[in-house]
Amino acid sequence: MSTGFDRDRDDVTRGARAVVVYPDLGGSSRDAEARLEETAGLAQAIGVEVVDRVAFRVRTPRAATLIGSGQIEDLATRARMEEAALIVVDGHLTPIQQRNLETALEAKVIDRTGLILEIFGERAATAEGRLQVELAHLDYQSGRLVRSWTHLERQRGGFGFLGGPGETQIEADRRLIRDRMARLRRELDQVTRTRGLHRERRQRAPWPVIALVGYTNAGKSTLFNRVTGSHVMAEDLLFATLDPTLRQVTLPGIDKAILSDTVGFVSELPTQLVAAFKATLEEVVSADLLIHVRDVAHPDTAAQKADVEAVLAEVGVSETTPRIEAWNKLDLLEGDARDNLLAEAGRRDDVMAISALTGEGVDALIRRIGDLLTAGHQRYSVTLDAGDGAGAAWLHAHGEVLAQEVEDDRVVYEVRLAPGDYERFASR
Numbered sequence: 001m002s003t004g005f006d007r008d009r010d011d012v013t014r015g016a017r018a019v020v021v022y023p024d025l026g027g028s029s030r031d032a033e034a035r036l037e038e039t040a041g042l043a044q045a046i047g048v049e050v051v052d053r054v055a056f057r058v059r060t061p062r063a064a065t066l067i068g069s070g071q072i073e074d075l076a077t078r079a080r081m082e083e084a085a086l087i088v089v090d091g092h093l094t095p096i097q098q099r100n101l102e103t104a105l106e107a108k109v110i111d112r113t114g115l116i117l118e119i120f121g122e123r124a125a126t127a128e129g130r131l132q133v134e135l136a137h138l139d140y141q142s143g144r145l146v147r148s149w150t151h152l153e154r155q156r157g158g159f160g161f162l163g164g165p166g167e168t169q170i171e172a173d174r175r176l177i178r179d180r181m182a183r184l185r186r187e188l189d190q191v192t193r194t195r196g197l198h199r200e201r202r203q204r205a206p207w208p209v210i211a212l213v214g215y216t217n218a219g220k221s222t223l224f225n226r227v228t229g230s231h232v233m234a235e236d237l238l239f240a241t242l243d244p245t246l247r248q249v250t251l252p253g254i255d256k257a258i259l260s261d262t263v264g265f266v267s268e269l270p271t272q273l274v275a276a277f278k279a280t281l282e283e284v285v286s287a288d289l290l291i292h293v294r295d296v297a298h299p300d301t302a303a304q305k306a307d308v309e310a311v312l313a314e315v316g317v318s319e320t321t322p323r324i325e326a327w328n329k330l331d332l333l334e335g336d337a338r339d340n341l342l343a344e345a346g347r348r349d350d351v352m353a354i355s356a357l358t359g360e361g362v363d364a365l366i367r368r369i370g371d372l373l374t375a376g377h378q379r380y381s382v383t384l385d386a387g388d389g390a391g392a393a394w395l396h397a398h399g400e401v402l403a404q405e406v407e408d409d410r411v412v413y414e415v416r417l418a419p420g421d422y423e424r425f426a427s428r
Helices: 007-014 032-044 069-081 095-105 112-123 127-141 174-204 220-228 271-276 301-314 335-346 362-373 389-398 419-426
Strands: 017-024 049-057 086-089 108-111 209-214 245-251 254-261 289-295 323-328 351-353 378-385 400-407 410-417
Touching (some): 017 032, 032 049, 032 112, 049 069, 069 095, 086 095, 095 108, 209 220, 209 301, 220 245, 220 289, 220 362, 245 362, 254 362, 254 389, 289 301, 289 362, 323 362, 351 362, 389 410
Parallel strands (some): 017 049, 209 289
Antiparallel strands (some): 245 254, 378 410
16 A cells, blocks of 8 residues: 555645534533634644534434534534535544434534544654554544545545545455554564664663653744754644654753654544554653643643643653643733743742743753752762873763862862762773
């Protein structure tokens, strides 16, 4: 099977007019308007034009259609009035529900899982990312019995949800799909082993790893760029970052550290993607420190925090891993809201209030990171021959040189080091 896209037909999908629907089943901590806004943002992230949005209260979910007949009629009317050929449902649909809704609405219907997988399919920039997305898509589609639709038909192979007949269309032979999934898993296993070797090399050179995590569009990449001086894609766009990015940084007391920017999490992240992207998130699992970047200006910031923590637990991050919450987007707050947030952040050791966009608070965050990573360090006096340039370089690279004094043909260093690093140096 092909894993490529036919880019000649992308403009058809990117011009699609869509109605976004949130079926409120009750029990959610999220505001319905915020959910609609987020899902509209997800759709717009792949160029879909959202022309209407509506929330329905669903007291009794229907096995055949999820929503009731009156709500279907309302939705069909909205789609006809807006000339929308796509309905985006912010929730999970069974294959039967998807098929019945497409028949009743005479439009393509895509649920939240399919929408997120479509975005990941467009954004994956590396070979590994594309393998992971295709595996997730095949896993999702293997249980779908719905025939590909002909509205907005787009011929392309590989994976895609808004596409027409392609090599991975739903009626494809399931044995071929299983075989393809097995091959993808073997390729990803190789990628995982390679990544593990790279991680082992970094661990042998004891450089701490700091991972930025957070809800999608929380500002991780903006913060990453400001700290590292890089130019990672950082836009006001959901899932702007997909593939992990690593950069070497210098911190107070630490000459070298690795900063990792990771994919943003989202509520109800498809289980297929959580499983497929575990290799990508291994940098997070093995990190020495997590920086949880939160958009504190967002109305659902508390619910977003809960979603991020749930995903971290699902991919195997230990609760004992040190972490800091970076309360981002201070620039969007003013008045009492800003003053109250700054006061609360000031009372907590695990919180730093920042604006990654303007730089406010970022220097203080960097100092806090350095303090945490060097908290167990002790002060040592080390005497080296004046010509021992390698030893001097090692001390500067792995510790904080506080003072040095030349005594005849020797140099005495006062240095702050981790006890383990001092033992390694002393036994060299």
